[in-house]
Amino acid sequence: MNSSHFGARELDRAIHLxxxxxxxxxxxxxxxxxxxxxxxxxxxxxxxxxxxxxKRIHAALFEARQALLLxxxxxxxxxxxxxxxxxxxRTREARQHVEQLLLLDPHSVAALRTQAALAALEHKPAxxxxxxxxxxxxxxxDPWVLSACGRLALSLGEVDRAWPxxxxxxxxxxxxxxxxxxxxxxxxxxxxxxxxxxHAIWALRHDPNDSGALGLLCSIKARQSWTLGLWxxxxxxxxxxxxxxxxxxxGVFLVYRVARLVLGDLDQPQAASLLGxxxxxxxxxxxxxxxxxxxxxxxxxEQVELQPNY
Amino acid sequence: MSTARYKIxxxxxxxxxxxxxxxxxxxxxxxMMVGTLPGLAWLAFNGxxxxxxxxxxxxxxxxxxxxxxxxIYGFGAMAIEGQLLSAAQVRYLxxxxxxxxxxxxxxxxxxxxRAMELHEYYGGGKANxxxxxxxxxxxxxxxxxxxxxxxxxWLLFS
Numbered sequence: 001m002n003s004s005h006f007g008a009r010e011l012d013r014a015i016h017l018x019x020x021x022x023x024x025x026x027x028x029x030x031x032x033x034x035x036x037x038x039x040x041x042x043x044x045x046x047x048x049x050x051x052x053x054x055k056r057i058h059a060a061l062f063e064a065r066q067a068l069l070l071x072x073x074x075x076x077x078x079x080x081x082x083x084x085x086x087x088x089x090r091t092r093e094a095r096q097h098v099e100q101l102l103l104l105d106p107h108s109v110a111a112l113r114t115q116a117a118l119a120a121l122e123h124k125p126a127x128x129x130x131x132x133x134x135x136x137x138x139x140x141x142d143p144w145v146l147s148a149c150g151r152l153a154l155s156l157g158e159v160d161r162a163w164p165x166x167x168x169x170x171x172x173x174x175x176x177x178x179x180x181x182x183x184x185x186x187x188x189x190x191x192x193x194x195x196x197x198x199h200a201i202w203a204l205r206h207d208p209n210d211s212g213a214l215g216l217l218c219s220i221k222a223r224q225s226w227t228l229g230l231w232x233x234x235x236x237x238x239x240x241x242x243x244x245x246x247x248x249x250x251g252v253f254l255v256y257r258v259a260r261l262v263l264g265d266l267d268q269p270q271a272a273s274l275l276g277x278x279x280x281x282x283x284x285x286x287x288x289x290x291x292x293x294x295x296x297x298x299x300x301x302e303q304v305e306l307q308p309n310y
Numbered sequence: 311m312s313t314a315r316y317k318i319x320x321x322x323x324x325x326x327x328x329x330x331x332x333x334x335x336x337x338x339x340x341x342m343m344v345g346t347l348p349g350l351a352w353l354a355f356n357g358x359x360x361x362x363x364x365x366x367x368x369x370x371x372x373x374x375x376x377x378x379x380x381x382i383y384g385f386g387a388m389a390i391e392g393q394l395l396s397a398a399q400v401r402y403l404x405x406x407x408x409x410x411x412x413x414x415x416x417x418x419x420x421x422x423x424r425a426m427e428l429h430e431y432y433g434g435g436k437a438n439x440x441x442x443x444x445x446x447x448x449x450x451x452x453x454x455x456x457x458x459x460x461x462x463x464w465l466l467f468s
Contacts, residue, residue: 031316034316035315047318056320056424059319059321062319063318246416246417249416250412250416253408253412254405258405261405
């Protein structure tokens, strides 16, 4: 079942909020729509997008499935499912939905953007470039497409090629969240830390929870203090999902404990003690550093003036 | 037409035990500093108090950690008794028990953390886990020796 007139108006607003990076506001709006019309396939699909944006990917999968059950032949549920599966890194299943999307609407910019996102995840830059070029022919001033082109260039290390895409995207929509973050990242790569910070702050005015803008701000702050920066890099390294984090943390712990036992067996008490002190220092550092880093970021965010309509 | 508030499937639904909710980090720390059984039991209980949507999976993870550690401890004891391994070699084996209990504990903790973040986002409160943890650390001093030095003491306090 698709949206009523009331629902359609609310859904347009939810899409707008999502585009602005205000995923949490979109989620609440869609909750209201679904409380009234629980079988609205479009609302479930847009909610899946918002949940992916808010990094709640398990709930997003449930919502995308609901949308597909209600409207298996519609474009939006397939698109929502493809984005959700991309967020889950389930590329094979995502590919099926992208193919279905392109069959249903081969000239859809959204479908081509989805294809490009999947190709990026699969490390297929040629396919990514091809999909984005097609999308650019259809919508030359679409800030999402321009930002995606810029991100592709940046991922290939072509900082100078990424710049004009970000500039064009911001010219088309000066407050575009993704374009602001992209421009910030380009500026940071060029060493212009202050301007990069300005772009991160500008993006955070729209949504102080935006993960891209927060990530950019954290990268900037990590450059300003190497002691806390070390923690940020460690955190980024282990932050590839709970399973990866668990395995890495346990791996580090196991290496430490085995090394201590081996040093004890080799009759090296001094080395074992040194290792023990190093471990204690690591534990204290990993206890203190996150708090200090969060304080630094919080101080910065507190100075951000939110947009009046946030 | 339904007017019930639409519930998104990853949102917690705390019940009557809501005032006992703590940050899952504290039960995990209890796992390290107090013992396998109290730490994992507290972590599983916290999932139910929180009304975490993944509470059954968290419970299963905690049980798996407990059973895994139990098997390693049991095997270690038998290996020493049957002179299959020396006491020095069993020390290495015991590391596996620690890794198993912490591994499953970490996984359950990360899983619960998602529900906890949403609980706090929607204004839900939490108790101070530090006080409970400190109490649990000193608890063995007040227990009879039959418990602290009994056959299951390693499971309770290691």
